[in-house]
Amino acid sequence: MSQNIVWQRHRLNEVDYEKRAGHRAAVLWFTGFSASGKSSVADYVVWNLFDRGCRTFLLDGDNIRHGINKDLDFSPLGRKENIRRVGEISKLFLQSGHIIVTAFISPYRQDRESVRKMFAPNQFLEIFTDCPLSVCEERDPKGLYKRAHAGEIADFTGIGAPYEAPLHPDLLLDTNRHDIPTCGQQLINELVQRRIIAE
Secondary structure, three states: OOOOOOOOOOOOOHHHHHHHHOOOOEEEEEEOOOOOOHHHHHHHHHHHHHHOOOOEEEEEHHHHHHOOOOOOOOOHHHHHHHHHHHHHHHHHHHHOOOEEEEEOOOOOHHHHHHHHOOOOOOOEEEEEEEOOHHHHHHHOOOOHHHHHHOOOOOOOEOOOEOOOOOOOOOEEEEOOOOOHHHHHHHHHHHHHHOOOOOO
């Protein structure tokens, strides 16, 4: 980083934005295999929060890779940079008082922990959409597992590349046993319990 860059402080800060929004700012970081339900539960939660009048936004893995991160590959270094950039984007949203929801496989614990360290302890929630790989492969809505098994996609998480499940997630959602609304409501309840949003 250049020595000539200085962080600019502005009149408004995240506390001001939180007061205006009527809720605390937070980062809800979904992680799990492809087809484990990350995007579906995240979308449900964002819609629910929006319906409550919360300032919220969903950053989805595929959508980010279509634009901001389209220059990155799926190597370990590419994945690391992908997650780092999303963490920085999330930090900007948080500073503006949003409840930012991310849905990324983010397969490596170290990368997720690096993002966690960008935030205060009460600002970052790691949400693990726990679903057996075999079930995710059966779902395969985008046909990615089929392509990975056919050798068309290299380094696909769970097939040619590892997934390191969270050891102590802030919330575990069993997306194999429970449907999307049930899992989404579990997270909403968690946000109420943590006083991020009002009941």
